[in-house]
Amino acid sequence: MRTTADVVVIGGGIQGLSCLYHLAAKGIKNISLVELDMLGSGSSGRSAAMLMLSMKREETIALSFVAWKEYMAFAGLFGESTHFKPIGHLSVATRAAEHELREEIAVQQKMNVPIEILYPEDIKELVPAVNTQDLVLGALCRTDGVIEPHAVMQAYARGAKELGAEINERVQATGIVLEKGRVVGVETTAGTISTPLVVNATGARAKEVGAWVGLNLPISNYLRHIFITDEFPAIPQNTPFVMDAEVEWYFRKEGENVLMGMGREESTTYEPQFVPEFQEQVIERAALRAPILLNAKILRGWAGLRALTPDDLPILGYAPGVEGFVNCCGWGGHGVMHAPTGGILTAEIVADGKATSMDVTPFRYERFL
Ligand SMILES: Cc1cc2nc3c(=O)[nH]c(=O)nc-3n(C[C@H](O)[C@H](O)[C@H](O)COP(=O)(O)OP(=O)(O)OC[C@H]3O[C@@H](n4cnc5c(N)ncnc54)[C@H](O)[C@@H]3O)c2cc1C
Incomplete structure (x- = not known):
């Protein structure tokens, strides 16, 4: 496992893998992902696997439209089918x-x-x-339908590795090292990785990981x-x-x-x-x-x-008061369909300084303060 990385992604579910791929696609070479069990062993491997445009709210429909573009072009982009069936x-x-x-x-x-x-x-x-x-x-x-989330996760993992990223299964993040309010490392069961940036894509454990840097994620x-x-x-x-x-x-x-x-x-x-x-x-x-x-x-x-989360919207982007900590969590019952969006927006926030594919204001942590 690398001991230094430009970014560490914690969590190898569909959101973490999408973040990994999209960060790598932005040209960030040295990214390390740690997954405490196996890729997809959390919620991403247990879903009903539906992709829907017919979501309940404007914000979640907007998330679906961004995801839709990538999902419908997936085979061309990744050489791997999502096995999408538009069952309705x-x-x-x-x-x-x-x-x-x-x-x-x-x-x-x-x-x-x-x-x-x-x-x-x-x-x-x-x-x-x-x-x-x-x-x-x-x-x-x-037009809504069902996909095969494991195929999507494998495609993201392979695509990210081809771009230089590293994936470590059965490695659990156990803490985050802070210096003067900024991230400098991630402690894991396989040693510490020095890094200025960490993505919290830990699904059900996101609240616990947020607490390591003093955040109270309402998940x-x-x-x-x-x-x-x-x-x-x-x-x-x-x-x-x-x-x-x-x-x-x-x-x-x-x-x-x-x-x-x-x-x-x-x-x-x-x-x-x-x-x-x-x-x-x-x-x-x-x-x-x-x-x-x-x-x-x-x-x-x-x-x-x-x-x-209380408003059933995800928590995305930097949180105030801690530098170098990015959330991509709180995906509720729609994290599979919105996996491309989570990765795309996270990569834009990290690599470009702001999200451009859609307005992320409704997803900021600050809405809970
Ligand atoms: C029954 C059910 C049906 C669903 N149906 C749908 C559906 O039809 N469509 C849809 O879009 N969504 C659906 N969902 C929701 C969807 O499954 C989730 O929103 C999505 O999987 C979240 O992805 P994730 O990557 O954020 O989380 P996860 O897949 O849970 O990934 C998080 C990963 O982080 C790892 N991790 C946690 N802590 C650490 C740590 N400290 N160190 C290292 N690794 C760590 C975990 O092991 C896990 O693998 C459903 C969910 C359920 C439960």
């Missing part, structure tokens, strides 16, 4: 969730997201499996479970990702199988605790929203953490 994203709302969904649709229309309003009979026609009896509205974005981690059924042809391949807006329960095809996700309980540990019994709640919602899924057998599942 359908949000359905009961009376309780209608107001919120209508507000989201208005924002999406304003931001030129290709969104279609559906009524219960349209929803039934599109996805016969959905029980529409208590639904009042749906919003469909046909809380929320558990989400995913379950995979056995082969289930009764839900056909052309089914979109269906989100029940009221309870954030969702399903989509995963190969021949069906993937279901749900959960927003706060986690007290950094290791997501898989609770097999949670499937009872998932099945309960399935019974209401897509009862045909009661015939499916659940084969396996996992849990992951969503590192959420």
Whole structure:
């Protein structure tokens, strides 16, 4: 492992790897990434892997548009496919969730997201499996879809290495060395790396790493479970990702199988605790929203953490009071789709002195002070 670097990226998830690649692409040669386990072993390897333009807010839609450009050009840029499948994203709302969904649709229309309003009979026609009896509205974005996050991470890792960056798996950052309020090094389980600049891309542990330099990053981690059924042809391949807006329960095809996700309980540990019994709640919602899924057998599942800020926007860029410490964290439930954006903006902030691809004001740490 190098003992000196121009930049150290802590965290080998999809955001840290994107930062690594985009910093290297800006011409910074000597960058070192440390990952305490294996690349993608955090939330990035546990997601539902959706890319969406149909996000809820102007800020997150803007993040999606920047990401979209790179994701759609990915194979040309990296020689590696994202395996993107535009399956579409359908949000359905009961009376309780209608107001919120209508507000989201208005924002999406304003931001030129290709969104279609559906009524219960349209929803039934599109996805016969959905029980529409208590639904009042749906919003469909046909261009949204699913990718393969591991392929993206491998492409970023390979691209960064070709540009001279170094990746160290099973090396944990344990502290940051400060001198007169500025970063001078990162302590790790494999020794200290002298560096003037560190990127905090540690996902669920970002609050802990921020605390090393005196920051109080308002990030809380929320558990989400995913379950995979056995082969289930009764839900056909052309089914979109269906989100029940009221309870954030969702399903989509995963190969021949069906993937279901749900959960927003706060986690007290950094290791997501898989609770097999949670499937009872998932099945309960399935019974209401897509009862045909009661015939499916659940084969396996996992849990992951969503590192959420109070306003569900990420924390990006330098923090006041400590020189050389850059955050790229707090990505909540959208860090995979926004991975290119996190890396692009971080690289612009570090290498060019400011972000130019979009306005990063809403993502500054200072908004919490
Ligand atoms: C069930 C579930 C479904 C989701 N679905 C979607 C989706 O459909 N679309 C979407 O865009 N997003 C989704 N998300 C959110 C997405 O997974 C995250 O926002 C994204 O993975 C965050 O990436 P990251 O690189 O910031 O964090 P991570 O992938 O968690 O990476 C952080 C890395 O830092 C490492 N690390 C931490 N501390 C240290 C240290 N001290 N030293 C060294 N390494 C350290 C960790 O080991 C980890 O590998 C979902 C999340 C979950 C849990």
